[in-house]
Amino acid sequence: MGVMRIGHINLRVLDMDAALDHYENTMGLSVTDRDADGNVYLKCWDEWDKYSVILTEADSAGMNSIAFKVEKDADLDALKKRITDYGIDVTDMAPGEMNGCGRAIRFNLPSGHDMRLYAEKEFLGKAVGTLNPEPWPDEGKGVKAHWLDHALLMCELDPERGVNKVAENTKFMKEVLDFHLGEQVLVGPDGDIQAATWMFRTSTPHDIAFVGGPEMGLHHVAFFLDEWNDVLKAADIMAKRKVKMDVTPQRHGITRGYTIYFFDPSGNRNETFAGLGYLAQPDMPPITWTEENLWRGIFYHTGEEAGAFTTVYT
Amino acid sequence: MTKNVVTILDTGETYGCAGEENLLDAMVRLGRKGIPSGCHGGGCGVCKIHIVDGAWRGKAMSREHVSREEEAHGIVLACRAYPASDVTLKVLGKMKKAVCRERKYGLV
Ligand code: FES
Numbered sequence: 001m002g003v004m005r006i007g008h009i010n011l012r013v014l015d016m017d018a019a020l021d022h023y024e025n026t027m028g029l030s031v032t033d034r035d036a037d038g039n040v041y042l043k044c045w046d047e048w049d050k051y052s053v054i055l056t057e058a059d060s061a062g063m064n065s066i067a068f069k070v071e072k073d074a075d076l077d078a079l080k081k082r083i084t085d086y087g088i089d090v091t092d093m094a095p096g097e098m099n100g101c102g103r104a105i106r107f108n109l110p111s112g113h114d115m116r117l118y119a120e121k122e123f124l125g126k127a128v129g130t131l132n133p134e135p136w137p138d139e140g141k142g143v144k145a146h147w148l149d150h151a152l153l154m155c156e157l158d159p160e161r162g163v164n165k166v167a168e169n170t171k172f173m174k175e176v177l178d179f180h181l182g183e184q185v186l187v188g189p190d191g192d193i194q195a196a197t198w199m200f201r202t203s204t205p206h207d208i209a210f211v212g213g214p215e216m217g218l219h220h221v222a223f224f225l226d227e228w229n230d231v232l233k234a235a236d237i238m239a240k241r242k243v244k245m246d247v248t249p250q251r252h253g254i255t256r257g258y259t260i261y262f263f264d265p266s267g268n269r270n271e272t273f274a275g276l277g278y279l280a281q282p283d284m285p286p287i288t289w290t291e292e293n294l295w296r297g298i299f300y301h302t303g304e305e306a307g308a309f310t311t312v313y314t
Numbered sequence: 315m316t317k318n319v320v321t322i323l324d325t326g327e328t329y330g331c332a333g334e335e336n337l338l339d340a341m342v343r344l345g346r347k348g349i350p351s352g353c354h355g356g357g358c359g360v361c362k363i364h365i366v367d368g369a370w371r372g373k374a375m376s377r378e379h380v381s382r383e384e385e386a387h388g389i390v391l392a393c394r395a396y397p398a399s400d401v402t403l404k405v406l407g408k409m410k411k412a413v414c415r416e417r418k419y420g421l422v
Contacts, residue, residue: 014355014356014357014374014375014376015373015374059374059376059377059378060357060376060377060378060379061353061355061356061357061358061376061378062357062378157419157421157422158422159418159419159422185420185421187419187420187421188419188420193419195419195420195421195422196421211421212419212421212422213421213422214422244353244354244355246353263353263354263355263357264355265355266355266356266357266376267352267353267354267355267356267357267358267376268353268355268357269353291419291420294420294421307351308350308351308352308360310421311352311360312352312353312358312360313358314353314357314358314376
């Protein structure tokens with residue numbers, strides 16, 4: 001019942017050819033459709049639905065919208081009512097309005113980000129199929145990302161003006177969409193300002209994360225890899241292909257994942273996230289990181305901000 | 315490969331940059347500092363500069379950070395600007411946090 005997982009993300013790119021070279025040849029996604037407006041749809045080899053990434057050529061970078069898949073069509077009605085009762089306007093989307101999807105609903109998170117929920121998307125199948133499958137496909141390029149794993153959205157945080165969209169989003173996701181809080185960062189003189197949260201519906205530590213910043217935006221979109229060796233290999237591939245890396249292979253304290261951060265050719269930050277992290281369950285007590293340990297949480301080994309990690313995003 | 319000389323007025327740093335290389339990549343590769351470095355893709359806006367002297371060629375850059383009019387006046391993103399002569403520039407880019415203000419709340 002309810003939200004199952006992240007379904008797709010719509011990214012704005014400045015140059016479609018350069019973006020496709022990145023998402024196909026570096027990340028290993030394949031193009032599954034193009035529409036009359038020039039949007040390009042891509043999926044990872046281990047995904048079964050038609051697409052998880054929509055690229056839209058535009059004159060600025062960033063995220064247009066993010067969509068989550070719910071389990072049953074009736075969930076859309078139930079959630080629409082809960083979202084509306086919470087005081088957030090919901091717009092219905094007709095079947096097909098989102099390419100290959102059934103009916104959907106859209107609304108803005110308290111932070112302003114455009115979120116959609118849908119129950120059906122055209123099925124294409126994994127590259128390895130479902131009958132006696134091999135563990136991985138021979139074909140496929142670059143880092144061969146398994147699936148779109150999560151996104152981190154930057155949300156306005158200005159405690160002095162009493163603005164905290166991280167806390168507002170977190171409350172909404174928890175109370176209305178039944179997400180669970182996996183981890184949080186608490187800052188401020190009394191240690192009571194929720195400056196970042198990691199939330200899940202699946203059994204991984206996060207399906208979406210919110211981090212406070214001066215303005216809303218997209219911090220990164222993450223693709224899943226199996227394990228640490230894949231992360232090293234992925235970094236090699238990125239170095240070969242001159243991808244601008246932001247943070248070389250590292251471990252997160254928060255979520256325990258193995259990570260690389262880098263940018264697509266339009267400046268949208270990507271991550272390859274590997275490892276289970278841990279088994280996240282609804283009854284798991286949320287983990288808290290204090291302000292002094294914030295950077296150990298983010299980059300466990302160095303405990304320091306790397307590059308322009310929180311100050312640069314799209 | 316002829317290198318154009320790039321001068322950053324704010325710091326007095328100079329570095330060489332071939333016409334095939336953008337102003338930001340060359341600065342970073344040579345270990346110079348001066349222009350804030352971010353996504354290197356024309357999306358984040360952190361490397362905004364004003365080319366006060368010299369010729370350059372630009373590639374697609376985010377209109378959220380540089381308007382057409384600004385671009386016509388040499389206000390560009392360094393990671394999307396390629397020098398066609400020696401170039402003198404001023405730094406306009408700021409990190410999204412106020413660079414001079416210390417963080418009071420961990421992240422902001
Ligand atoms: S470094 Fe991001 S726009 Fe140039």
